[in-house]
Amino acid sequence: MKRRYYSFFPQNYKKNLAALRATFEDSSDLVIREFSFGTNKDKEVKAALIFLDGLTNPTIINDSIIKPLMHDNHLLYEEEASDLSDLDLIRNRLLSVGVVKTIYTPNEVIEACLSGNAILMTDGFCQALDIGAKGGEKRAVSEPVSETSVRGPREGFTENLRTNTAMIRRKIKDPSLKIRSAVIGARTHTQVNLLYIDGIVDPDLVDEVERRLKKIDTDAILATGYVEQYIEDNPYTPFPVIWCSEKPDAVAGKLLEGRVAVAVDGTPFVMTMPMLFIENFQTAEDYISRSHYATSMRILRLIAFTISLFAPALYIAFTTFHQELIPTTLLFTTAASSEGIPFPAPVEMGIMMLIFEILREAGVRMPRPIGQTISIVGALVMGEAAVQAGIVGAPVVIVVAITAVSSFAIPFLMDAVSIIRWFLLILASTMGNLGITVGVFILLVHLSSLRSFGAHYLAPLAPFQRRDLKDTAVRAPLWAMHTRPRATNPQDLKRLRSNPPRNPSSSEKATGVRNHDKEQQYDP
Amino acid sequence: MTRNNSTIRKGALPRSITVFGICVLLASFLTGCWSQRELSKLAIVVGTALDIGDQPDTLKLTAQVVKAAEMGASAGSQKSSSGGKAYVNMSYTDRSVLSAVRGISHMQNRRLYFSHNKVLVISSELAKLGMGKGLDTFTRDYESRMNIQLLISKGKAFKILEEDVDLEKVPSLHLFGMMENQKLNSETAVVTLRDYNIATLSGSPAPVVPIVEMKKDKVKLYGTAVFKKGKMIGELDKSQTRGLLWVTDRTRGGALTVDTEWGQVALEYLHSNSSLKPVRTKDGAIRMELTVNEEGAIQSNETTEDLSRLENVEKLKELMKEAIRSDIENALSQARSLSADVFGFGEIIRREYPKEWEKMKNNWDTLFPQIELDIRVNVKLSSTGGLVRPVIPGGAQ
Numbered sequence: 001m002k003r004r005y006y007s008f009f010p011q012n013y014k015k016n017l018a019a020l021r022a023t024f025e026d027s028s029d030l031v032i033r034e035f036s037f038g039t040n041k042d043k044e045v046k047a048a049l050i051f052l053d054g055l056t057n058p059t060i061i062n063d064s065i066i067k068p069l070m071h072d073n074h075l076l077y078e079e080e081a082s083d084l085s086d087l088d089l090i091r092n093r094l095l096s097v098g099v100v101k102t103i104y105t106p107n108e109v110i111e112a113c114l115s116g117n118a119i120l121m122t123d124g125f126c127q128a129l130d131i132g133a134k135g136g137e138k139r140a141v142s143e144p145v146s147e148t149s150v151r152g153p154r155e156g157f158t159e160n161l162r163t164n165t166a167m168i169r170r171k172i173k174d175p176s177l178k179i180r181s182a183v184i185g186a187r188t189h190t191q192v193n194l195l196y197i198d199g200i201v202d203p204d205l206v207d208e209v210e211r212r213l214k215k216i217d218t219d220a221i222l223a224t225g226y227v228e229q230y231i232e233d234n235p236y237t238p239f240p241v242i243w244c245s246e247k248p249d250a251v252a253g254k255l256l257e258g259r260v261a262v263a264v265d266g267t268p269f270v271m272t273m274p275m276l277f278i279e280n281f282q283t284a285e286d287y288i289s290r291s292h293y294a295t296s297m298r299i300l301r302l303i304a305f306t307i308s309l310f311a312p313a314l315y316i317a318f319t320t321f322h323q324e325l326i327p328t329t330l331l332f333t334t335a336a337s338s339e340g341i342p343f344p345a346p347v348e349m350g351i352m353m354l355i356f357e358i359l360r361e362a363g364v365r366m367p368r369p370i371g372q373t374i375s376i377v378g379a380l381v382m383g384e385a386a387v388q389a390g391i392v393g394a395p396v397v398i399v400v401a402i403t404a405v406s407s408f409a410i411p412f413l414m415d416a417v418s419i420i421r422w423f424l425l426i427l428a429s430t431m432g433n434l435g436i437t438v439g440v441f442i443l444l445v446h447l448s449s450l451r452s453f454g455a456h457y458l459a460p461l462a463p464f465q466r467r468d469l470k471d472t473a474v475r476a477p478l479w480a481m482h483t484r485p486r487a488t489n490p491q492d493l494k495r496l497r498s499n500p501p502r503n504p505s506s507s508e509k510a511t512g513v514r515n516h517d518k519e520q521q522y523d524p
Numbered sequence: 525m526t527r528n529n530s531t532i533r534k535g536a537l538p539r540s541i542t543v544f545g546i547c548v549l550l551a552s553f554l555t556g557c558w559s560q561r562e563l564s565k566l567a568i569v570v571g572t573a574l575d576i577g578d579q580p581d582t583l584k585l586t587a588q589v590v591k592a593a594e595m596g597a598s599a600g601s602q603k604s605s606s607g608g609k610a611y612v613n614m615s616y617t618d619r620s621v622l623s624a625v626r627g628i629s630h631m632q633n634r635r636l637y638f639s640h641n642k643v644l645v646i647s648s649e650l651a652k653l654g655m656g657k658g659l660d661t662f663t664r665d666y667e668s669r670m671n672i673q674l675l676i677s678k679g680k681a682f683k684i685l686e687e688d689v690d691l692e693k694v695p696s697l698h699l700f701g702m703m704e705n706q707k708l709n710s711e712t713a714v715v716t717l718r719d720y721n722i723a724t725l726s727g728s729p730a731p732v733v734p735i736v737e738m739k740k741d742k743v744k745l746y747g748t749a750v751f752k753k754g755k756m757i758g759e760l761d762k763s764q765t766r767g768l769l770w771v772t773d774r775t776r777g778g779a780l781t782v783d784t785e786w787g788q789v790a791l792e793y794l795h796s797n798s799s800l801k802p803v804r805t806k807d808g809a810i811r812m813e814l815t816v817n818e819e820g821a822i823q824s825n826e827t828t829e830d831l832s833r834l835e836n837v838e839k840l841k842e843l844m845k846e847a848i849r850s851d852i853e854n855a856l857s858q859a860r861s862l863s864a865d866v867f868g869f870g871e872i873i874r875r876e877y878p879k880e881w882e883k884m885k886n887n888w889d890t891l892f893p894q895i896e897l898d899i900r901v902n903v904k905l906s907s908t909g910g911l912v913r914p915v916i917p918g919g920a921q
Contacts, residue, residue, distance in 0.1 A: 335563045
């Protein structure tokens with residue numbers, strides 16, 4: 001939908017102002033500061049500064065716009081000062097503000113106003129000046145809540161788009177980091193920025209993302225998730241096909257792998273695409289810690305994924321279909337705990353899983369202080385008391401607990417897994433291990449059919465790409481990862497050629513000395 | 525890069541997905557959870573005993589069922605143990621094993637579940653009449669496993685399952701553990717249902733099954749029963765069983781006490797292996813050659829003699845050799861008198877000389893006792909244990 005605007009009345013300053021007032025009727029935050037300036041009394045110019053209170057920086061308005069106009073005429077040459085009827089003169093000589101644009105249409109006036117700029121309209125001109133005076137309250141850069149880091153950078157994105165892109169720019173000091181801008185949302189007019197590194201990224205990918213962004217036709221974009229849902233490839237999959245992060249270093253890493261990032265004003269999250277399945281198991285911390293540890297953590301996350309997906313289903317399949325597969329002693333203890341339980345095992349499992357999901361949701365939505373109460377009620381009352389009261393067996397509580405804990409180890413997949421787990425549980429309780437096998441096949445078929453902006457979701461496993469396995473379950477040392485992942489089709493495949501660090505004592509002594517000399521040379 | 529999926533789909537779920545979803549949903553109802561069974565509806569059988577029934581042509585099946593609540597009591601379960609037995613023995617007499625199992629279901633609210641059956645005890649009376657009836661069912665059934673320990677009981681089989689157990693809670697589990705423990709002494713031929721079936725199905729050998737007996741409410745291993753054509757025809761005593769294990773290369777440790785000129789010395793078998801080979805002699809007859817390689821150690825020296833001296837070691841080795849040889853000869857003479865090929869000579873001959881075996885196999889019962897066995901025993905005493913000299917020194921020093 002298009003907003004209907006009035007058109008400028010050429011050179012009719014008063015009418016323009018009145019029309020503007022009409023547009024912003026009942027908007028008490030609109031400020032129209034009328035004043036006049038000029039050296040000659042008869043040549044005084046009437047002007048109005050229009051801005052929305054709260055979106056602008058008062059210091060800029062007072063000191064850099066109004067003050068020079070009204071008091072600093074002496075800065076001008078005498079011949080100029082006599083006639084201030086030239087907008088360019090005002091722009092070039094008086095306004096001490098970084099961003100000043102000349103605008104011509106009322107639409108531009110309104111848009112500039114809404115995005116936090118101040119507009120200077122002067123009597124007798126059909127142009128106005130759009131003066132960058134953005135300001136207002138915003139949250140300071142702080143440590144991200146959803147992703148914490150031990151050795152990595154602590155800063156996280158904020159709700160301010162410019163702050164966010166600046167944080168990325170600060171990581172990648174390269175003019176080839178491009179930031180394209182778009183405005184989406186007929187009412188919200190949300191700034192959406194598209195970031196990529198020219199020369200690495202596949203240009204087709206950038207075009208594709210931009211095309212999809214342009215296709216969005218909606219009146220409101222309030223967060224990254226809105227955009228995500230409009231541009232993703234497979235709207236019906238439970239798996240995330242667009243990656244997002246709260247950490248600038250993580251996004252910078254993705255950009256350097258040849259991905260495109262989309263930042264949306266108003267959310268402390270930046271999305272990157274295309275996304276691969278394996279990215280669910282990667283964290284920014286992986287590349288900071290030593291590769292052995294990072295590898296073992298990757299494997300641990302894969303195990304956690306498997307447990308959180310299959311544990312309840314396998315427990316049900318084993319205890320209701322394949323008792324012969326349980327070691328005899330374990331069977332006795334399991335049987336002992338299911339003695340006197342009024343529900344069939346699948347129902348019992350369902351009850352516990354439901355309770356867990358409710359507790360999790362309650363814990364997320366509740367204010368922090370109440371969250372603690374919930375965990376106490378959940379842990380003690382639900383777990384311990386349910387077993388004592390004989391409603392569920394102890395093994396079921398253990399299985400649900402381990403499932404829950406495992407799913408916290410893979411935060412990206414937690415949503416997907418908590419749905420699929422139910423699907424597998426139903427299959428397991430109707431068909432046992434056969435059902436689980438069927439479920440696994442359906443999952444595999446589904447996963448391998450997924451695409452994210454042209455990239456195969458399961459790459460580099462399917463289609464198999466041997467050289468890209470360096471960053472899957474195994475995180476090879478950084479010096480061994482010579483190439484960027486091929487799944488994103490980067491233009492510049494090679495990262496810089498590097499070699500394993502060498503022990504200086506094993507190489508020639510002379511080399512060490514030479515290196516030392518070089519270092520000194522570089523010293524200014 | 526292909527981007528065929530790039531368009532943003534809108535609207536309702538695609539028809540194909542809806543149809544597929546409905547089909548999956550309906551199919552899952554069709555299954556009706558068949559073969560599903562709740563743990564609390566199962567009676568987990570850990571041991572079975574077969575006796576001759578009191579009516580003619582019947583057998584009495586006793587199933588030992590674990591009371592899971594009692595078993596789990598020690599595992600920290602909330603239900604407190606009542607201090608009772610952790611098992612129930614259920615018996616039923618009928619014409620076949622299967623009908624007896626069905627019969628028990630007339631008396632119980634739970635279904636007997638045989639997958640965790642550990643032991644099958646058959647009374648020697650029934651074994652003498654023939655084992656076919658019981659074993660076929662236990663082999664053919666999907667639920668029952670092939671690694672059940674087979675035992676023959678002297679006296680009533682169900683009595684064995686009423687053993688007064690000390691360390692375990694359930695007699696069957698005690699029996700099962702006891703059989704696994706037998707590699708310590710190599711005096712019992714441990715036989716599973718699978719071993720028994722392999723022996724009978726391969727034709728020639730006479731299967732063996734260990735015998736247990738009840739002595740003052742405790743079960744004790746006693747010897748080995750020898751079978752032929754599914755019927756128990758005789759027994760091997762301890763020494764003969766040891767001989768059997770030597771020949772069939774199943775000795776895995778054990779101890780031997782020898783009487784020396786200075787007193788008793790206990791020797792330990794550390795590593796042993798034996799190989800059995802048929803050899804054709806010049807006159808066309810087939811002999812068997814057995815080579816036993818044994819490595820032992822001195823386990824205890826109750827004399828005052830220093831056994832680390834080489835001539836003493838040689839003496840001990842001779843004694844050890846003699847003991848092994850006498851066990852084997854003992855077993856051989858018993859097997860000959862029963863005319864039962866417990867060693868599996870026939871099978872080895874068939875592999876090595878298939879043509880000759882074709883001629884021999886029909887009258888193997890009469891040929892077997894005539895097969896000569898050459899015994900070669902190589903003994904090595906590799907260690908005197910943790911001590912070199914005796915604790916009480918003296919002797920020839």
